[in-house]
Amino acid sequence: MNQAVATATTTAVAVDAEPYPYILRLQSTVLLVIDMQRDFLETGGFGDALGNDVSLLRATIDPMRAVMAAARAAGMTVIHTREGHRPDLSDLSAAKYRRGNFPTRIGDRGPMGRILVRGEAGHDIIAELAPIPGEPVIDKPGKGAFYATDLEAILSSRGITHLIVCGVTTEVCVHTTVREANDRGFDCLVLSDCTGSYFPELHEAALAMIKAQGGIFGWVAPSSALLEALPAA
Numbered sequence: 519m520n521q522a523v524a525t526a527t528t529t530a531v532a533v534d535a536e537p538y539p540y541i542l543r544l545q546s547t548v549l550l551v552i553d554m555q556r557d558f559l560e561t562g563g564f565g566d567a568l569g570n571d572v573s574l575l576r577a578t579i580d581p582m583r584a585v586m587a588a589a590r591a592a593g594m595t596v597i598h599t600r601e602g603h604r605p606d607l608s609d610l611s612a613a614k615y616r617r618g619n620f621p622t623r624i625g626d627r628g629p630m631g632r633i634l635v636r637g638e639a640g641h642d643i644i645a646e647l648a649p650i651p652g653e654p655v656i657d658k659p660g661k662g663a664f665y666a667t668d669l670e671a672i673l674s675s676r677g678i679t680h681l682i683v684c685g686v687t688t689e690v691c692v693h694t695t696v697r698e699a700n701d702r703g704f705d706c707l708v709l710s711d712c713t714g715s716y717f718p719e720l721h722e723a724a725l726a727m728i729k730a731q732g733g734i735f736g737w738v739a740p741s742s743a744l745l746e747a748l749p750a751a
């Protein structure tokens with residue numbers, strides 16, 4: 519389906535999504551790109567240091583690049599997030615620091631600087647998906663993008679009601695953010711090929727949870743469905 523519905527003030531488009539079409543208006547929708555950081559996606563980063571296969575996350579880069587280009591061309595705001603902490607780690611809870619009991623921890627020095635610390639190379643968004651001037655970048659200390667950030671204030675000041683969500687990892691920061699957004703009254707569409715996980719089975723389960731029970735947390739669609747719908751806006 520790719521149906522444009524004209525209204526008095528704006529044009530709505532329907533994206534062919536599950537469990538049913540997702541209706542968006544450009545003026546009230548942002549593309550929210552979660553944690554596409556070198557520490558998660560590049561060799562030598564945190565994810566790699568923990569023994570994960572970063573190629574599973576890197577498969578999202580090309581489809582995400584196409585979606586970001588289409589969103590920008592359509593005039594939709596793109597907002598980026600980065601997971602990380604102050605250099606003195608004063609915003610890192612002891613629980614988060616200890617969790618996993620891994621030999622490599624947040625704040626340790628690695629090939630791309632201190633892991634998940636703001637200002638370090640590994641904390642940067644990957645070059646392929648770098649924000650362009652004017653796009654908000656939200657630094658978040660938690661998994662969810664609403665926790666301890668000004669994201670909600672930024673969305674509210676722009677009259678945003680709909681979030682198209684992509685990024686990594688599907689079952690952690692993407693899922694937490696979608697749940698937070700859902701409870702705050704936002705309608706979320708998650709792009710299945712623009713989200714990724716080190717664990718494919720968890721990626722699938724996370725997407726299934728979002729769209730289950732009539733879309734209990736939101737909608738899911740491949741990026742092709744959004745790309746098909748956007749020109750109508």
Ligand code: C5J
Nearest residue numbers: 553601686687690691
């Ligand atoms: C994780 C994230 N997985 N961005 N962070 O620790 O999903």
